[in-house]
Each structure stands twice: as C-alpha cells, then as structure tokens.
Amino acid sequence: MLEVKSLTKRFGTKAAVDKVSFQIDRSMMIGIIGRSGAGKSTFLRMMNRLTDASEGELLFEGRNVLSLKGAEKRQWQSDCAMIFQQFNLVPRMDVVSNVLHGTLGRRSTLATMFNLYPEEDIHKAIDILGRLGISEHAEKRAEALSGGQQQRVAIARALMQDPKVILADEPIASLDPMNAQTVMEALRRIHDEDGRMVIANLHTLDTARRYCDRIIGMRDGRVVFDGTPAQLTTGVARDIYGAGADFSEAATSTEIRDHEDVEAVERRLAKVTV
Template sequence: MLELRKVTKRFGDTIAVNAVSLDFLPGQMVGVIGRSGAGKSTLLRLINRLASVGEGRIVYGDTDVGALDGKALRAWRARCAMIFQQFNLVNRLDVLTNVMIGRIGTAATLPVMFKRFSSADRANAALALDRLDLLSQALQRADTLSGGQQQRVAIARALMQKPSLILADEPIASLDPRNARLVMDALRTINKQDKITVICNLHTLDAARAYCDRIVGMAQGRVVFDGTPNQLTSSVIQQIYGDDTDMAVDESLTSTMAATNPAPAGERQMEVAH
C-alpha cells in the first residue's frame, strides 16, 4: 500500500501541496481532479520523487520513499512508472526502441544507451505494443504517430518497467475525444488485468467519473474530497473547481466515452481508502 502522511511541498512562499494524507490500496484506479495549480502534478512528482519531499512521509510497504537516493531511488522510479502529458518520446527513434528504453531503470545503462537490447526485451516490447494495438507501427519513427498513438507508446514503455504503480500526469489533456478514450481505455485495462495501481491526474471530472473507482479532489494544495464518483455532489464540485466548474465538464469527451462505457466505474463496488 502507498501511504502519504501530512505531505507538504513548498516552492518559496507558495505551498503547492499542503498536509496531504492519503492511502492508495493495491489495484485501485484513482483519478485526481482539480483546477490548474491545485497541486495535482506536484503530488505525483513527489510520489515518483521527481521532486523531493519537503515535509511529511511517503511510504510504500516497508520503503520510505522520501529517504531514497542513488540506486534505490532509480529502482523506485522504475517500480513507480510515470506517464506525462507531452509523451516524452525520442522522436528520431522508432517506436520499438522507445518502448525498450523503459528498461533503463532496471537494466545496465550503457547497453540501453547504445540500443543493445536482449531478445527478451525486444519480445516484451513487441508484446506491450500488441496489447496497445500498435505492433504494426513498431518500426515507424515516433514523430510520425498521432498524439494518441504516442501516448499509448509511452504507456507501453511504462509497462517495460514492470511497475507496481503507474502515475499519469494529465495523459489526455492534449488529445481529441477519440484518442482520449483510447488512452483511458488502455490505462483501465492495464489496471484491471495486471492489478497495477493507477493514479491519474485529470483536468475534467468526466473522465474521472467514467474510468476511476475512486476520485481525489484537490484545491489550493489540499485534499477536499476523497470518495467514489457517485459521491461527487454539486457542492463538492463547486468546492474543487470554484468559479471554473463549467471548465471541468467536457461534453464531447463525455459523449465519446459514454458510447463505449455505458456503466460508470463508480457503479462498481470497490473498497475506498480514507
């Protein structure tokens, strides 16, 4: 279980994350919602240790994440895969190589840098691409793919790390509704089939309602809601988004997802940590 205890992160006089305490049970798919600047991205960066923990503790099992450094920190970042809004692929390399780069956290660095991958790595990368319906694009340059395809390549790369957790920071923010659905479908399938915990920052609450069993709402660095989608009342939404409530709804995304997701994730019964 991933545990956050009174985690606070300051940047100068700004408190980006303010005394956040959360538990994430294994196998959960959690959507983190809130306005821009609410602290969502900083929260994920603290968990992955792309930012150092200021105050409080982050613990995974017996591991004090905030105290890790060197080889142990690299191992944690492999175990806790990160997916970014801007994909972070190497455009000049082919898709298969981009996926195999996911091995850099768990394999010797020099062979990976020189693209000396084992036959097992190549086979696993091909399997990951096949799962995401991208095997036919394996030898294309990454920059020839659409944004949605590139994001699915990034997910395949994360799978190469054999993670226990996947952190996705606004993975569909720059995508059209169809590609957003494909990316969220992929994340949910991985969550359910592989029992991998997925924590996903989402700009709109529609995607969180459709795909996540649990939603965490943040405002001004604090957690102001933690519950199931059907517990999101209008007053809670107002508390999370304030005057930007209308911006939290993307009707085109909702209609696209509704066509393939008639039963909201919140209707499924799943234990929620508080």
C-alpha cells in the same frame, strides 16, 4: 499499500502541496482532479521522486519512498512509472526503441550507449505494443504517429518497467475525445488485468467518474474531496474548482475539445471565482 502523511512541498513561502494525507489499502485506479495549480502534478512528481518533498512521508508497502537514495531510489522510480502529458518520446527514434527505453534503469551504460537490447526484451516490447493495439507501428518513427498513438507508446514504455504503480500526469489533456477514450480504456485495462495501481491526474469530471474507482479532489494544494465517483456531485465539483453557482461541468468535459483547446478551457477556469 500507499499511505500519504502530511505531504508538503513549498516553493519559497508558497505551499504547492499542503499537508496532504490519504491512504489506499488496495490496488485501485485513482483519479486526482482540480484546476491548474491545485498541486496535482507536484504531488505525482514527489511520489516518483522527481521533486523532493519539504515535509511529510509517503509510504508504499510500509517503506517511506521519500527517504530512498542511490540504487534504492532508482529502483523505486522503476517500480513507479511515470506517463507525461507530452509523451516524452524520442521523436526520430522508432516506436519499439522508445518502448525499450523503459528498460534503461536495469541496463549497463555500455549497452545503453550502443542501443543494444536482449532479444527477449524486444519481443516483450512488441507484445506490449500489440496489447495496446499499435504493434503494426513498431518500426515507424514516433513522430509519425498521432497523439493518441504516441501516448499509447508512452504507456507501453512504462509497462516495460514492469511497475507496481503507474502515475499518469494529465495523460489525455492534449488529445481529442476519441483518442482520450482509447488511452483511458488502456489504463483501466492495465489496472484490471495486471492489478497495478494507477493514479492519474485529470481535468475532466466525466472521465474521472467513468474510469476511476476513487477520486481525490485538490484545491490550493489541499485535499478537499476524497470519495467514490457517485459522491462527486456538481456541488462537490463546484467546491473543488472554487467556482460559483454558475459553474458548469461542461467546463471540464472532454466533449468541449471538439471546438475548444485545452489551454482555452484552463484560462476560463482560472477566471472562475467563488
């Protein structure tokens, strides 16, 4: 289904993503892990065509999506939905309208300007919210919801696109452990029930092992691990994070969010050396 061939993105002389290659032959839930700056987000942005690649190919169902332009590129971005760490909702807009924004790629400019939606789409949006356990919040402003609820609204918006692939860029990085679990269970259920490919960038080893079928580890723009959750040992994790013998998985666990924020964790990981 997906084949990545020597995918590279350079910013000046620095390669943020450096000749990344791997193949996925069936719909799976994939976790990409690695410290900040490993190239995880840049990879997803290239896949969604938010950022152009410097070199390489990215083939989905045999078609190089990096070469698409115009309407074909917009169709791919509809087929390949993106979920962001900071939700990217319209805070003062009601929840159901935020979800309906997932249809913007196939609506006319006039309908978009006047916020006009077919009744069928409105019912579909409410059904998706119900599936994610938040239909009772449909008429509330998005800013009135908790972080976990807002992320589920963002997932609902992605599902409105009816995508073949869902990309999630650090979807739980700003959430507490309970909401993080709810969001990850929602993504896993979408994969299991719909058969959609889900690729999620994650900082947490325990989360990657629990929810993903396959885990890809990135370090300094390169793939340094590609295997099953069972193969992600502490030693392997140490190599992915470029850490020494004192490396502790607690540094990447969701449990630490009870007493430390994510930014503090990332600062500590950034100081770890081999």
